[in-house]
Amino acid sequence: MMKRDSERKKLYTAKKHEKRAYVHVHLSKELKSKLGIKKRAITINKGDSVKVLRGSLKGKSAKVARVSYGKSVVYLEGVSRKNAKGTETLIPFQPSNLILTELLISKERRTQYSIQAKPTPKVEAKPKTTDEKPVAKAPAKEVPKTSEAKSTATQTPKTEEKPKPEVKAAEPAVEKK
Numbered sequence: 386m387m388k389r390d391s392e393r394k395k396l397y398t399a400k401k402h403e404k405r406a407y408v409h410v411h412l413s414k415e416l417k418s419k420l421g422i423k424k425r426a427i428t429i430n431k432g433d434s435v436k437v438l439r440g441s442l443k444g445k446s447a448k449v450a451r452v453s454y455g456k457s458v459v460y461l462e463g464v465s466r467k468n469a470k471g472t473e474t475l476i477p478f479q480p481s482n483l484i485l486t487e488l489l490i491s492k493e494r495r496t497q498y499s500i501q502a503k504p505t506p507k508v509e510a511k512p513k514t515t516d517e518k519p520v521a522k523a524p525a526k527e528v529p530k531t532s533e534a535k536s537t538a539t540q541t542p543k544t545e546e547k548p549k550p551e552v553k554a555a556e557p558a559v560e561k562k
Contacts, residue, residue: 434487
């Protein structure tokens, strides 16, 4: 176990992709049992539905509008206030004050948390009746039946052979006197 100040320093100096691990939200009991996830908390993503557990907005349910991994806060759709300029701004929530009620299941989450895909209803194939006419197949490409076509089709294409350059024998070196 590290000291509190070391943990705090580690959190503040972490890179963005490392800070993503700190933005986990607890799963509701219903969601855990429905999806068969054994983990207590998972990373929150845009599009998930959450319920506020603490603060003046306790009990409010909303969809996640944005997640800031740098600040470790979650912004919810429709939960805003007016700022000093009079414009509406989203209220930031600490992930520990929220609980996941519905997940937006992606390929990444399905593999990471071993979430089973919902079984698709099986469509029974209709038995074939004798009244149906067989579908005509498209005719195969016809090969021209000329003697030239047969001869080129059976022979392998020849590559042009380049004449080899003649190599001259080395002349004996003449000594200078």
